[in-house]
Amino acid sequence: MHAVRTDILSLFKITDKDMLSTTDIISRVFAEDFRKIENDIADTVLSQESKEKARHLKAKLHRRALHHINKLISEGILVVKRVGAKGEKFFAPSMAGKAMDGTTDGLFFPQQHMPSAPIEGYENKDIIYKFEADTWIPRLNAVLIEATKFDTLKSLKDAIIVIFGIINDVVIMNDFEYLLEHFPIEEVVEFFMQIEAESRDYDKRVCLVVDFTNLMHDDRLLQFFATIVPLRFKSFTIIFDVTSREMMDHAHTFEKIVMLFSRYRLKLNIKNDELHNAPFGVGRAGPYTFAEKDWRGYVQNIYPGPGKCLACTQASVVIDVKRFFDEFQKAHLFSDMVQKISKSMFVANSMQRRHANEYFKTLYDNDMHHNLFALSRMFIRFWNYEFEHPYIDKEGILEVLKSTEKQVNDFCNNEETIYLSCGMPRRFSIGFSSAYKRFDKKKVLFEASEKIGVHSMNDIYSKTLRNKLAFKEKISERLTGGDEVRFQRVGTSDPIDIVREFQALLHTYRFPFFCYNFSQTAGSTITLTSFLEGENND
Amino acid sequence: MIERDTAFQAWVDALKYVVENGEPYKDSRGRVCVEVENLKVVVKDSQSQLTLPIEHLQSIQEWVYPSILEIAEITLAKNKGYIYDYAYGTRLFEYQGSINQISDYVIPLLKRDPTSRRAIVTLYDPQKDADPNVNNVPGLVVIDFKLRDGKLNIVAFIRSSDVFIGWPANVYQLFVLQEYVAARIDVEPGSITTFSTSAHVFEDHTKLIDQLIK
Numbered sequence: 163m164h165a166v167r168t169d170i171l172s173l174f175k176i177t178d179k180d181m182l183s184t185t186d187i188i189s190r191v192f193a194e195d196f197r198k199i200e201n202d203i204a205d206t207v208l209s210q211e212s213k214e215k216a217r218h219l220k221a222k223l224h225r226r227a228l229h230h231i232n233k234l235i236s237e238g239i240l241v242v243k244r245v246g247a248k249g250e251k252f253f254a255p256s257m258a259g260k261a262m263d264g265t266t267d268g269l270f271f272p273q274q275h276m277p278s279a280p281i282e283g284y285e286n287k288d289i290i291y292k293f294e295a296d297t298w299i300p301r302l303n304a305v306l307i308e309a310t311k312f313d314t315l316k317s318l319k320d321a322i323i324v325i326f327g328i329i330n331d332v333v334i335m336n337d338f339e340y341l342l343e344h345f346p347i348e349e350v351v352e353f354f355m356q357i358e359a360e361s362r363d364y365d366k367r368v369c370l371v372v373d374f375t376n377l378m379h380d381d382r383l384l385q386f387f388a389t390i391v392p393l394r395f396k397s398f399t400i401i402f403d404v405t406s407r408e409m410m411d412h413a414h415t416f417e418k419i420v421m422l423f424s425r426y427r428l429k430l431n432i433k434n435d436e437l438h439n440a441p442f443g444v445g446r447a448g449p450y451t452f453a454e455k456d457w458r459g460y461v462q463n464i465y466p467g468p469g470k471c472l473a474c475t476q477a478s479v480v481i482d483v484k485r486f487f488d489e490f491q492k493a494h495l496f497s498d499m500v501q502k503i504s505k506s507m508f509v510a511n512s513m514q515r516r517h518a519n520e521y522f523k524t525l526y527d528n529d530m531h532h533n534l535f536a537l538s539r540m541f542i543r544f545w546n547y548e549f550e551h552p553y554i555d556k557e558g559i560l561e562v563l564k565s566t567e568k569q570v571n572d573f574c575n576n577e578e579t580i581y582l583s584c585g586m587p588r589r590f591s592i593g594f595s596s597a598y599k600r601f602d603k604k605k606v607l608f609e610a611s612e613k614i615g616v617h618s619m620n621d622i623y624s625k626t627l628r629n630k631l632a633f634k635e636k637i638s639e640r641l642t643g644g645d646e647v648r649f650q651r652v653g654t655s656d657p658i659d660i661v662r663e664f665q666a667l668l669h670t671y672r673f674p675f676f677c678y679n680f681s682q683t684a685g686s687t688i689t690l691t692s693f694l695e696g697e698n699n700d
Numbered sequence: 701m702i703e704r705d706t707a708f709q710a711w712v713d714a715l716k717y718v719v720e721n722g723e724p725y726k727d728s729r730g731r732v733c734v735e736v737e738n739l740k741v742v743v744k745d746s747q748s749q750l751t752l753p754i755e756h757l758q759s760i761q762e763w764v765y766p767s768i769l770e771i772a773e774i775t776l777a778k779n780k781g782y783i784y785d786y787a788y789g790t791r792l793f794e795y796q797g798s799i800n801q802i803s804d805y806v807i808p809l810l811k812r813d814p815t816s817r818r819a820i821v822t823l824y825d826p827q828k829d830a831d832p833n834v835n836n837v838p839g840l841v842v843i844d845f846k847l848r849d850g851k852l853n854i855v856a857f858i859r860s861s862d863v864f865i866g867w868p869a870n871v872y873q874l875f876v877l878q879e880y881v882a883a884r885i886d887v888e889p890g891s892i893t894t895f896s897t898s899a900h901v902f903e904d905h906t907k908l909i910d911q912l913i914k
Contacts, residue, residue, distance in 0.1 A: 168883065175776050194808070463833075508764045576763050579902075583866030584766055585873065586774050587785040587836035 166191060166230045171239070174255050181254040188227045195223060280502040281479070289486045290503065293447045293478045293543070293601055294330040299514050300521045301330040303475040303541070304443055304450045310340045311470040315353040321470060322357055324524045326364040332445030334474060338370040342382045351389050354398075361397035369399045369443040374408040375435065380415040391422045399444045401431045401675075406668035408435070409661070416664065417657035424655040424680035431646075431677045432664060438674035442644060443474065447601045448543050449644030449675060450474050453593065456537045469532040471525070475643070477510055478541035479503055480597040483559065484549050491553040493562050500542065500566045504573045504592060507540040511590055535589060541643050542570070543597035548633070556633055563640040567594060593643030613650040613679070618659065622666050635672045647676040655683035703742040706749035707871050707892075711863075714741050716913045718863050718901050732903040739899035741867075746854075746875050746892045753868030760908060766869065775873040776880065785836040788873060791823040802877070807884045810847055814885075819845040824859075840870060845881060851890030852882040861896035864905050870894065 169191045173182060189196045202208055202216035231253060234240040240253045284290040292298050305325050312318040318341075325333050341350050361368050377383060402419075409416060423430045433442045440457035443450040452460070452474060460472070481503075486496060514521065515535065525531050547559050554562070570592050577590050614630060621627055631647075638645040649667075651660065660678070667676060702717060704710040722734030757765040777789045793800050801821040809819050821843050829837035842857040854874050861867050871892055878889045901909055 165883070165886075172776075172880070190803070193803070505764055512770070573763070579862075580763060580765060580865050581784075582836060583839075583862035584771060584774075584869035585788055585839050585866070586766060586770065586869075 164230065164233075166226075167234055170227075170230060170234065171255075181252040183252050184224065184227060184231070187231065187253070188223055191227065192223055195219070199223065281499070281506050284486075284499060284502075287485070287489060289482055289489065290499075291480045291482075291601070293480060297330045298477050299510055300517070301328055302473050302522070302538075303329065303331045303447060303478055304334060304445055304473075305329055305471050306334045306336055306441065306443070306452075306474050307471040308465070308469075309335050309337045315341070315345055315349055319353055319356055319360075321528065321530055322368070323360055323364075324528050324530065325471065326360065326366045327524055328522050329366060331447050331475075332367040332369055332443050332450065334369045334371060334441060334443030334450065336371050336441045337373055337376060339372050339374075339377045339383065342386055343376075343378055347382055347385050347389075350386060354386075354390055358393075358395055358397060367397050367399065367445050369401060369445070371401045371403050371433075371441045371443070373403040373435075373441075374405075374412055375403070377412070380412060384415060384418055387419060387422055391426050391428065394426060394428075399429075399431060401433055401442055401444065403433045403435050403441065404668075405435045406665055409665050409668060413661055416661045420655070420657040420660045423678075424651070424657075424660075424683050427681050429677050429679050431675070432668070433675050434668050434673060436668070437672060442675050444646070446598065447478055447480070447541075448595055448597045449646045450541075450595070451642075451644040451674070452537050453539070453591070453642055456591075460537055464533060464536055467532055470530045471534075472531060472536055473534050473538035475541050475593075476514055476535075476538050477507065478543055478595075479507070480543040480545050480601055482545050484546035484551065487551050487553050493554065493558065496562055497566055497569060500570060501573065503542060504570050507542075507592060508573075508577055508590060511540055515588070538589070539591040539593040539643060541593050541595050543595045543601070543643075544641070545597040545599075547596075547637070560633075560636050560640070563594065563637075567640060570594075594641045595643030596637075596641055596645045613648055615650045615652050616663065616678075617653045619663055619666060622663055622670070631671055631673075638673055638675075644675065647673045648679060649676060650679050650682060652682045655680060701740040701742065703744065705744050706752075707743045707746070707868070708749040708752040710741050710743045711753045711868055711871075712913055714739065714863050714867065714899070715901065715909055718899055719906075719909060719913065722900065733900045734903075735898055735900040737897060737899075739861075739863075739896045741894050741896075743871060743892045746871075746878060746889050750872060750875055754872060756912065757865060757868060765865075768872070771869045771872050772876045775876045786828070786838055788823055788838065788840060791825065791838065792821060792877070795822070796825060796827060802881060806845055806881055810845065810852075810881070810885045814847045817846070819847075821845075839866065840873070843874065843877065845878075847885070847887060848890070851888050852878055852885070853890040853893070854878045855893040855895065858894055858896040860898045860900075861894065862901065863896075863899050864901045864909055867894065867896075867899075 170187055173187060173190050177186075199216045199220045203213055203220070205213070208216075231240060235242065235253075240255060242251050242253060281290050285292070293303065294301065305328070307318075307321060307325060309318065312321065322333055322335075341353070345353075357368055372383065402416075404412075420430065422428075431442075431444065438451065438454060439461075440452040440454055464472070481499075483496075486499065490496070490499075518534070519526060522534065525534065544563070547563075548556065549559075550556065574590050574592055578588070581588050581590075614627065614634075616622065616627075622631075634647050638647065664678075667673065702710055702713050704713060718734060718736050718739070722736050724732065724734050726732055751768060754765070754768060754771065758767075773789075774784065775788050775792070777787070792802050795801050799805075806819045806821060809816050822841065823838045823843070824841045828834065839858050839860050840856055841859050844855040844857075846853045846855070854877070856870070856874055858870060861870065871894065874892050874894075875889065878892065882889045
């Protein structure tokens, strides 16, 4: 290839612009001549004749450059992207032509596609599922947005809509209480309604994290819930981020919240802030959270900066553990499979990051993040792990999870070391988490995990339940990407009793995140007035 | 000093040298390694067997080693900050946000004065890197270009070099840069020399290294 054409192509390799104008190209490829000509034209003491000569040379330079550019266009390497106001053309590499097939002396690199992965056999056997397989690489699963970083509700709403476009599951809004403290409740309700409508249109979820450490005005929170809970919102999840001490201090508020949530059969999600400081989110795939160590670093070093959002989870797969053991029986084969998943995730992660400025362009354009992947992880979610099986029991499953976790962490550390040694330092981390039954719109997993029924405080301390909960604690310890322990509240639902149960759970068990389901409690009737005034009509 | 005709020979012999002469020590992450200080390795013909070490590392099943594409790209492409903590391409072509050390300095300088002894670029940026809280700073610190006997030779100062997994990628990156500059001043690529103030290999890789050097 002619040296000038090589130079032109090299410009596209080292520029971050989408396209280059003729002037951009000439000023770089013929830098010395161009500078001299421009200086002559601008020179006030130079004769008109000399200036005319300079203009003539400039036109000649243009023709010379265009000759080579046109050659590259005719060969399908470059395309004209647009014509500017003064007729100047802008060029970009052709995405389908020779420029992207790697043959142009190494200056252009081929578009990458996800290569055939060593997990496809497991996918065909319905042992592994990619969450949202169609958008596995070009979209993120979950993004956290900091409510405190926005001056207006409109800018926050706009930002959430931008994020809807680049995710396939959930937006986690941290410090939602900030909105209640800083904006009129009517406006927050209006904002909520608008986001609710948008999330339905985008088919995405939003998780509001209410941190009781920062909550100053309980009445505002209750006023907000009194308005929105009766709407039975579908795409929103509320998570109460609380310590046992805060639960005690805000007991009256929680009683009212229980009253309202149980009345409308909503799930009530509680995150134990003492055990796990990083926020939790809940999406269609399952729960999401950050690694504690990463979160501490974020709070100290990144949060004070200009970033407004960050990726929580890039992509995930779900493993049906029972189905695996039905098929393969052996624990060491499980380990082999997870190793293959880790490699596939690494490749996917590389591809996603290589094309991040294209896939997540809207975030860059809106200046919404400064280190999107600072805390992000890939997730391996587990489904159907609580079973007695001829080949492995529950304790065996725990051992498998423990050894697999070490194996995956070693792999991630090794990859970070390799890339660091090659002068390409990057984060790569895989988290374990549990999966929800309806994580895939097209497929429904079978064999739901066991729900734990609670009639009263006595159940929480009963021997039968203690054994079950001890196992759940061990599982939660392994699933650092997020696990949800579900309680089915049955019988009557006295808010005072239920808040005591919450306190008992926060005090006694090491569950970072648990959920109370009120779908089987005896109904209650409340009015808005009685709710706000604290009368319990149960 | 180790001086060999090809990158592969130089790599294997450098590994042997470090394994046989290295002093054991523990790094800041608690990993045990053996280290040789101030190791000079010369690859006389930079184009011969250049990718063989990388292909060997890619064939190891335990890990995913970067592709040639990724390794090359990091050297020439700027603005890869969303992938990596830093990128050599950015430091070379857009140092401190604006200085193009290659196109605006090294290439014009060598065109004007082929005997120049000041065609150097720096990848270490004190404004970003001289901070004890920064986790990762470039291993390749300074690169020197010399035009001798019609060939472009490169010498790189590497502050920390994992000779087993890092050196092959560094040499390939240097070659990509060498070829880029050589093409623009119309000369042939010559030798590549690396000078590593800490040349080390990690204990975790002993078995893999032994298989290679024996």
